[in-house]
Amino acid sequence: MEFDLIELIRQRTVQARDDVRLGIGDDAAVLAVPAGQELAVAIDTLVEGVHFPRGTDPADIGWKALAVNLSDLAAMGASPAWALLGLTLPQADRAFVEGFVDGFSRLAGAHRLALVGGDTTRGPLTVSVAVHGFVPPGKALTRAGARVGDAVLVTGTLGDAAAGLNVLQQLRRDEDDRDKLRDYLVERLTRPTPRLAAGVALREQAHACIDVSDGLLADLGHICAASGVGAEIDAALLPRSSALLGLYDDATALHFALGGGDDYELCFCVPPDRLSQVQADLSRLGCGVTRIGRIVAGTGVRVRGHDGGWMEPGMPGWEHFA
Ligand code: ADP
Numbered sequence: 001m002e003f004d005l006i007e008l009i010r011q012r013t014v015q016a017r018d019d020v021r022l023g024i025g026d027d028a029a030v031l032a033v034p035a036g037q038e039l040a041v042a043i044d045t046l047v048e049g050v051h052f053p054r055g056t057d058p059a060d061i062g063w064k065a066l067a068v069n070l071s072d073l074a075a076m077g078a079s080p081a082w083a084l085l086g087l088t089l090p091q092a093d094r095a096f097v098e099g100f101v102d103g104f105s106r107l108a109g110a111h112r113l114a115l116v117g118g119d120t121t122r123g124p125l126t127v128s129v130a131v132h133g134f135v136p137p138g139k140a141l142t143r144a145g146a147r148v149g150d151a152v153l154v155t156g157t158l159g160d161a162a163a164g165l166n167v168l169q170q171l172r173r174d175e176d177d178r179d180k181l182r183d184y185l186v187e188r189l190t191r192p193t194p195r196l197a198a199g200v201a202l203r204e205q206a207h208a209c210i211d212v213s214d215g216l217l218a219d220l221g222h223i224c225a226a227s228g229v230g231a232e233i234d235a236a237l238l239p240r241s242s243a244l245l246g247l248y249d250d251a252t253a254l255h256f257a258l259g260g261g262d263d264y265e266l267c268f269c270v271p272p273d274r275l276s277q278v279q280a281d282l283s284r285l286g287c288g289v290t291r292i293g294r295i296v297a298g299t300g301v302r303v304r305g306h307d308g309g310w311m312e313p314g315m316p317g318w319e320h321f322a
């Protein structure tokens, strides 16, 4: 029975790659890392009831389980190649696996990523994906390396996924044209777009990079800690979607943009003399990019509020995240 599921997964994730010497079906996959490349590897696990609610569309789970991992490769400036899938299911649910693989392979196919193996077991619904990507030797983008004076930038918009979660939790669907805005925010939560092309473009340009999975303040805080610097960002500069601003007041939108997780945008640091080049490169890729602040001497992240003063714990938009 489990072998039927594995065969189903194998058939629906076919991706021809010369570097896969042996894929699904043997005791281990055999893979050829291209000469002159380093391997970047990452793994993330999604647990039902913890990372997604019971009843989530299996295709959305399949997409997101891969997307969050590809986002980690993007943040390193790596190009994805291979994945492993650990699937724990309460029962041998063929319909679930069909939906899951549909979402997974849609994203995998877009990046020519091959699923080369995995493990299928019985238990509470849990999905683990491990990804492997290539990066030229010594060129991986890390969280360390930000320097005083660097500009701090982000791709895309912030706070949408947190707002999408809020939309789902309200479970209130008014039949009006605001539904389009709600759908947009929910899709930003359920179908994040890993910024892979942007990550590769930043490889030679950025001093440090991270993907925004836990929220801007937390993740920029990780760059600061790893780099031994501080950061100052300007609330007024944070890029926020028209859907977010159309459905939430300014303080709530700011709160989501500063602290909400799950956006899977890139936050990165570049020296000022490369700023215009980086903005042009990412724009050419169709990837929005916004300068939100700068790296300073010190520790931690400070946010300048709309009144020009530093935001303090307890101010609107700041609570829960200080
Ligand atoms: P073994 O007992 O030798 O570990 P398995 O029966 O677990 O082998 O798996 C058989 C083959 O199917 C292996 O190549 C394994 O990588 C692959 N496989 C198992 N589960 C999955 C999965 N969920 N996704 C992709 N490949 C899988």
Ligand code: MG
Binding pocket: 026, 027
């Ligand atoms: Mg074996």
